[in-house]
Amino acid sequence: MIYREAGDFKTTYSADNQTFPIRFDRMGYYAVLIFAAVVIPFLINDYWANSLLIPFLIYAIAAIGLNILTGYCGQVSLGTGGFMAVGAFTSYKLMTAFPGLDMISITLLSGVSTALVGVAFGLPSLRIKGFYLAVATLAAQFFLVWLFNKVGWFYNYSASGQISAPSRDFFYFIPFEVTGPTATAPAKYLFCLLFVFVLAWVARNLTRGSVGRQWMAIRDMDIAAEIIGVSPLRAKLTAFAVSSFYVGISGALLFTVYLGAVEVGASYGIQKSFLVLFMIIIGGLGSIFGSFAGAAFMVLLPVILKVLLVDGLGFDTALSAHFQFVIVGALIMFFLIVEPHGLARLWALAKEKLRLWPFPH
Amino acid sequence: MKKLTMLALTSAMVAGTPAMADLVFPSLSYRTGPYAAGGIPFADGYADYFTLLNQRDGGIGGVMTRVPECETAYDTERGVECYESTRGEGALVYQPLSTGITYQLIPRTTADGIPMHTMGYGRTSAANGDVFSHTFNYPANYWDAASVIINQLLEENDGSLEGKTIALLYHNSAYGREPIRTLQTLSEQYGFTLTEIAVDHPGQEQGNQWLQIRRERPDYVVMWGWGVMNQVAVQEAINTRYPMENFIGNWWAGADHDVEQAGAAAAGYRSLNMNRLGDMPVFDAIREHVVDAGLAAGDGSNIGNVLYTRGVYAAFLAAEAARTAQELHGTADIDAAMMRDGMEALVIDAATMEAAGMPGIGPEFSVSCEDHGGTGMAIMQQWDGEQWVTLTDFIAPDDSVTQPLVEEDSAQYAAENGIEPQCADS
Numbered sequence: 001m002i003y004r005e006a007g008d009f010k011t012t013y014s015a016d017n018q019t020f021p022i023r024f025d026r027m028g029y030y031a032v033l034i035f036a037a038v039v040i041p042f043l044i045n046d047y048w049a050n051s052l053l054i055p056f057l058i059y060a061i062a063a064i065g066l067n068i069l070t071g072y073c074g075q076v077s078l079g080t081g082g083f084m085a086v087g088a089f090t091s092y093k094l095m096t097a098f099p100g101l102d103m104i105s106i107t108l109l110s111g112v113s114t115a116l117v118g119v120a121f122g123l124p125s126l127r128i129k130g131f132y133l134a135v136a137t138l139a140a141q142f143f144l145v146w147l148f149n150k151v152g153w154f155y156n157y158s159a160s161g162q163i164s165a166p167s168r169d170f171f172y173f174i175p176f177e178v179t180g181p182t183a184t185a186p187a188k189y190l191f192c193l194l195f196v197f198v199l200a201w202v203a204r205n206l207t208r209g210s211v212g213r214q215w216m217a218i219r220d221m222d223i224a225a226e227i228i229g230v231s232p233l234r235a236k237l238t239a240f241a242v243s244s245f246y247v248g249i250s251g252a253l254l255f256t257v258y259l260g261a262v263e264v265g266a267s268y269g270i271q272k273s274f275l276v277l278f279m280i281i282i283g284g285l286g287s288i289f290g291s292f293a294g295a296a297f298m299v300l301l302p303v304i305l306k307v308l309l310v311d312g313l314g315f316d317t318a319l320s321a322h323f324q325f326v327i328v329g330a331l332i333m334f335f336l337i338v339e340p341h342g343l344a345r346l347w348a349l350a351k352e353k354l355r356l357w358p359f360p361h
Numbered sequence: 362m363k364k365l366t367m368l369a370l371t372s373a374m375v376a377g378t379p380a381m382a383d384l385v386f387p388s389l390s391y392r393t394g395p396y397a398a399g400g401i402p403f404a405d406g407y408a409d410y411f412t413l414l415n416q417r418d419g420g421i422g423g424v425m426t427r428v429p430e431c432e433t434a435y436d437t438e439r440g441v442e443c444y445e446s447t448r449g450e451g452a453l454v455y456q457p458l459s460t461g462i463t464y465q466l467i468p469r470t471t472a473d474g475i476p477m478h479t480m481g482y483g484r485t486s487a488a489n490g491d492v493f494s495h496t497f498n499y500p501a502n503y504w505d506a507a508s509v510i511i512n513q514l515l516e517e518n519d520g521s522l523e524g525k526t527i528a529l530l531y532h533n534s535a536y537g538r539e540p541i542r543t544l545q546t547l548s549e550q551y552g553f554t555l556t557e558i559a560v561d562h563p564g565q566e567q568g569n570q571w572l573q574i575r576r577e578r579p580d581y582v583v584m585w586g587w588g589v590m591n592q593v594a595v596q597e598a599i600n601t602r603y604p605m606e607n608f609i610g611n612w613w614a615g616a617d618h619d620v621e622q623a624g625a626a627a628a629g630y631r632s633l634n635m636n637r638l639g640d641m642p643v644f645d646a647i648r649e650h651v652v653d654a655g656l657a658a659g660d661g662s663n664i665g666n667v668l669y670t671r672g673v674y675a676a677f678l679a680a681e682a683a684r685t686a687q688e689l690h691g692t693a694d695i696d697a698a699m700m701r702d703g704m705e706a707l708v709i710d711a712a713t714m715e716a717a718g719m720p721g722i723g724p725e726f727s728v729s730c731e732d733h734g735g736t737g738m739a740i741m742q743q744w745d746g747e748q749w750v751t752l753t754d755f756i757a758p759d760d761s762v763t764q765p766l767v768e769e770d771s772a773q774y775a776a777e778n779g780i781e782p783q784c785a786d787s
Binding site for chain 1: 390401436464468484486539777
């Protein structure tokens with residue numbers, strides 16, 4: 001009824017090619033943006049920020065990053081945790097070596113250094129494919145964690161190998177602390193939101209431009225892509241670079257803004273690589289929306305279940321922890337059986353149905 | 362459905378009514394995951410002691426206590442969630458029982474003005490109260506533990522470890538790496554050779570590590586393990602035919618479940634303990650007032666075992682600090698800031714322990730503004746194949762070794778985070 005394209009005329013190519021061609025979608029998108037940027041900062045408290053929204057935003061960045069590599073370019077990676085660690089340790093070294101630096105520069109530089117490391121570990125992808133590449137990136141995961149454990153320089157030779165984030169400001173002219181214990185919830189939230197918005201916007205536009213089309217050509221059939229003139233070297237390495245840039249930023253934010261102190265083995269281990277991989281599989285490969293949906297599913301659901309079971313129904317904490325495994329596991333199976341292409345595909349189908357409703361024929 | 366609504370209603374009522382007046386001691390426990398074997402008895406002991414105080418004495422100073430539990434699974438991200446979700450209830454003190462979570466909570470709790478007690482774990486240099494205003498790690502810390510082990514070995518070897526080799530088998534995390542610096546200093550001082558052997562989380566795989574031990578045959582193996590890693594290490598030591606008397610765990614690697622599976626084969630394995638064992642009056646009281654009343658946190662089978670006793674001891678120290686705070690501020694209804702003062706003024710002597718039904722459970726110690734670390738004394742215990750037997754009295758660490766290291770590490774922390782010493786004016 002309301003959700004339809006009839007009557008919504010496009011007179012220019014750019015209007016026709018926009019991300020949200022249907023007015024209702026577009027309005028919804030703006031409404032969500034305004035709500036997230038203007039309303040939530042006034043409502044947010046420490047619990048909402050630190051338990052739900054900030055981890056969700058940070059994992060959304062990681063999921064977009066991995067989705068670029070795996071979903072759009074078809075290169076399976078199990079090195080996400082290791083690349084996130086590169087971002088985190090770059091941030092730590094920059095924060096402690098240059099106390100005057102602001103967080104925006106630190107975070108972007110962390111992304112850049114991760115991109116360089118990502119390209120280096122992406123080189124084997126020119127030779128090997130599929131499962132073999134997954135194993136090569138797995139090596140990156142273990143190597144990087146080992147490196148950050150082994151070389152004292154990375155953690156400033158502290159006794160325990162832990163790194164902790166000192167207080168730093170948003171940007172030069174914006175003296176709001178976004179890291180450290182005294183940073184306020186709205187400041188941390190807005191900082192993450194800014195990165196999520198810009199990075200998601202860039203990712204969306206990259207993936208539908210020429211670079212993204214090259215990635216998808218490689219994904220769909222690399223030999224055919226090479227024959228029509230796509231350079232596999234350029235396509236694969238740009239995918240690794242962009243993806244690692246995103247993953248590095250999310251790893252940096254996870255350390256600086258969210259956790260404040262990390263230990264590489266516990267926070268950036270192999271389980272983190274799997275977590276992000278599950279996010280994009282459940283959310284939907286090759287979809288920006290899917291990255292958000294998958295991150296929301298994997299981050300928010302356990303917390304919501306915990307609140308529901310322990311605080312709502314008075315379950316014993318151990319029992320509720322076990323129930324969470326059962327429920328989350330069952331839901332994952334359910335979604336993958338009902339829709340193997342993930343939540344993004346479910347969302348798209350729902351929209352399609354809604355467009356025809358109430359006259360499906 | 363009706364039952365569920367009822368449940369929800371009653372729990373909402375329970376959570377809603379008493380809120381303000383209670384003394385809240387949140388328990389960040391882990392009853393799931395690879396470290397649950399250690400987390401469960403500790404959490405049970407912690408909760409049961411407060412239930413005992415409520416049932417028998419009507420709380421502390423006439424105010425009832427409450428122990429909201431939150432499951433962390435030893436995971437730092439879940440730990441943050443747990444901290445945020447329990448903080449608002451008027452939490453008096455946090456005991457996360459995880460070195461990783463401790464590191465994360467040190468700046469947060471300091472900023473929020475809530476004290477944290479990391480008994481025998483966490484950041485060792487937090488013993489310097491001048492820098493770490495809201496973190497306490499009495500009665501002992503890791504560097505004390507390392508020093509105590511070496512002191513005991515010195516005594517067994519007639520005062521000289523010259524030419525001996527000691528292997529440190531450690532959990533490859535902040536927890537396991539803590540003692541390295543102390544042991545390195547000690548190895549220079551006493552002339553023994555230190556080999557560091559790391560075991561990655563969760564510690565199920567130790568084949569390579571024990572191959573190395575079999576090849577090098579160190580005179581002693583010292584273990585900094587936790588969770589499933591301990592059981593595996595004990596089993597591997599048996600398989601390697603390593604002499605069990607020379608295999609020594611720290612106080613987190615010496616619980617009943619660590620050696621029970623190996624049973625008689627593990628006889629001779631030694632470990633530290635920061636609290637004494639044995640059948641103390643407090644356990645009878647818990648059986649009578651808590652277990653028989655159906656209020657126990659667990660199934661009651663853990664009562665009296667190593668980590669349960671330590672949980673009770675931790676709760677006892679927290680309760681005594683709360684009592685001290687009540688006397689100090691002349692009010693029964695204390696808040697987190699008063700609790701911190703209470704912890705800083707805490708004095709534990711034989712009479713206090715006796716009165717609580719646990720005579721001689723720990724060393725006598727007192728806390729001050731500068732010293733948040735206690736005496737650092739620990740006992741050595743040995744597994745005889747069926748139970749843990751106390752071998753020694755409380756052994757003192759060598760403060761001349763640990764103190765400079767504490768100073769150095771806390772000074773670095775203070776410089777990185779711009780912290781002014783807090784004790785100068787008092």
